[in-house]
Amino acid sequence: MGRTTSLQRKSYVIFTVVLLITTACVLFQPQNGYEVNPYLPSIESVWIESEFDDIRDNEDIKKWLELRRTPPKNLSKLGRILFLDEEEPNIQTGDNRYQILVWKYGSKIENRHLKQFSDKKMDPFRHCSVKNCDITYSDSTLKTADLVLFHLHRMTGIQDLPKEKRNPNQIWAFLTDESPHHTFLKRKVKMNEFDGVFNWSMTYRMDSDIPVPYGRTVLKKQSEQKIMLTLNKRKDVLITILGSNCGGTNHRWDYVKELQKYIKIDIYGGCGPLKTCPGHFRTDCPAVDKYLFYLSFENSNCDEYITEKLWWNAYYKKSIPIVMGADVENYRKMLPLNSYINVDDFASPAVLAQFIYRLNETGEYREYYKWKTDFEVLNEHGYFKSESFHFCRICQALYYNDKSTKVYEKLDDFWSVKKDCHPAWNA
Structure with missing residues (x-):
């Protein structure tokens, strides 16, 4: 009788473990390649701190300034x-x-x-x-x-x-x-x-x-030692893009379609199902404010062609830009240090998607906000009622x-x- 009870207990434990594993697999099973954990809380705010009392002591900023000075x-x-x-x-x-x-x-x-x-x-x-x-x-x-x-x-x-x-x-x-x-x-x-x-x-x-330029990066006179950023970013859908020009000499929308196989992307404007926003720089699109990452994909891969898709739709809205367009070196010298993700740094959209998942799950996305203690960005082109x-x-x-x-x-x-x-x- 005791032996039977022991076997029953073991069977119950095994059954329970299998049930838990199966449930987890169902809950977190990729849906069309989507693997975002739905139980992660939304991002309300983030604290960032400067590692240096004086900007001039930062070797990375010294290198960035030197790069800027070789125009x-x-x-x-x-x-x-x-x-x-x-x-x-x-x-x-x-x-x-x-x-x-x-x-x-x-x-x-x-x-x-x-x-x-x-x-x-x-x-x-x-x-x-x-x-x-x-x-x-x-x-x-x-x-x-x-x-x-x-x-x-x-x-x-x-x-x-x-x-x-x-x-x-x-x-x-x-x-x-x-x-x-x-x-x-x-x-x-x-x-x-x-x-x-x-x-x-x-x-x-x-x-x-x-x-x-559509926007500019300016080095602050003095580092801000500690900043609390109010983000209010959702964690169920990580990436968005806004657009009504569904072409582009650089095949940007082909990249978006490929990336969608591995991670969910909300597309606003005429090129996607979400018609909340017109997709033109006459009127702002508050709907994209809630996303942690923004696809700042230009319509052309040309030197220094970096538009409101980055300066406004990403930086102004406190989103992390994923960029396609200008040359790699252009982005390095034109943008704040460690403030963006470049598609050219990844072997494929699938690899990029896995990187985004990791940033989301581990909280490493915070590293892409540290630049705000030392830099500011300016919108200067007259779009979305910014000053021209x-x-x-x-x-x-x-x-x-x-x-x-x-x-x-x-x-x-x-x-x-x-x-x-x-x-x-x-x-």
């Missing part, structure tokens, strides 16, 4: 101020004023850069170090304007240039906020049509005469830059897909 040759004075933290010159503007003519398409760009998608024009120089500049769209000022700005995204070709004889003392500058793949939208216009036309460039790149600095930068360039005669004789040497862009991701 492309021939940075303009404004470029050195914005990217190398040089001091702004003490300019006495007096009664001097510069006139900026936006050729033909001024009304097209003011909605973003002057109105911030509102009904009211803002003063574009309200937070600018120089203010003595006037903006005009009137063709009648063609002879007298100090700088004429041509928005290449709107132009149909060289026939859009002024027909009148050119003022030799005038600066002609071209503007593009897009990568070389999309400079003229889908129009069959070539950059070399404009060889010998422009004196200055105005792009997101640091080596432009008038740099207008486009006209401020033109005014600063007119006051700060060397204005000796310069002409882009071969524009492809400065701006081209062949020179500036890199191969697409290929599954």
Whole structure:
């Protein structure tokens, strides 16, 4: 009788263990590759502490600064101020004023850069170090304007240039906020049509005469010793992306589809099932605020092409960006240390997914917030009602830059897909 009872107890124990294992397997069984533990609590806040009393004692930051100081040759004075933290010159503007003519398409760009998608024009120089500049769209000022700005995204070709004889003392500058793949939208216009036309460039790149990056990284004057970040991030779905442009020369959406096989991704906008947000930078998308990781995938893999997908949708919303687009070295010198995850560092989307799971389960994601004690990031492009600095930068360039005669004789040497862009991701 005692032996029977002992066997029954052993059988009961074995049965219980098997039942527990089976239950665990059911509870945590991957659903279409998803392996997120549903019982982990949401992330409300995180404490981060600086390891150094003085930023200058941090060897990693010293290396980062050295990397920043090895930029492309021939940075303009404004470029050195914005990217190398040089001091702004003490300019006495007096009664001097510069006139900026936006050729033909001024009304097209003011909605973003002057109105911030509102009904009211803002003063574009309200937070600018120089203010003595006037903006005009009137063709009648063609002879007298100090700088004429041509928005290449709107132009149909060289026939859009002024027909009148050119003022030799005038600066002609071209503007593009897009990568070389999309400079003229889908129009069959070539950059070399404009060889010998422009004196200055105005792009997101640091080596432009008038740099207008979507965002910037700034090193703080002094480390903040301890910061509590309020995150309010969900832990059931870790990754999101917002988009209504479902293309991209870099096959970014192919990467998203492959990554979805291994981890759940909530897709907002026209390219996914979640239509809460429009997927355009006119209107912010609060729905993506709750995710720990954001896929900051650009539409082109081109040098320094780092847009609001990172600066706003990730950094501003306190999410960790997973990046695709610019060159690896660009990200290293343009972004805060240890603040992002680069798809190029992983052999496949499957390996990336496993890395995300590990960060989530172990709490190692906290390492991607430590940069906030030493760095800050600035949004400067006018998207989602952030402030636009486009006209401020033109005014600063007119006051700060060397204005000796310069002409882009071969524009492809400065701006081209062949020179500036890199191969697409290929599954």
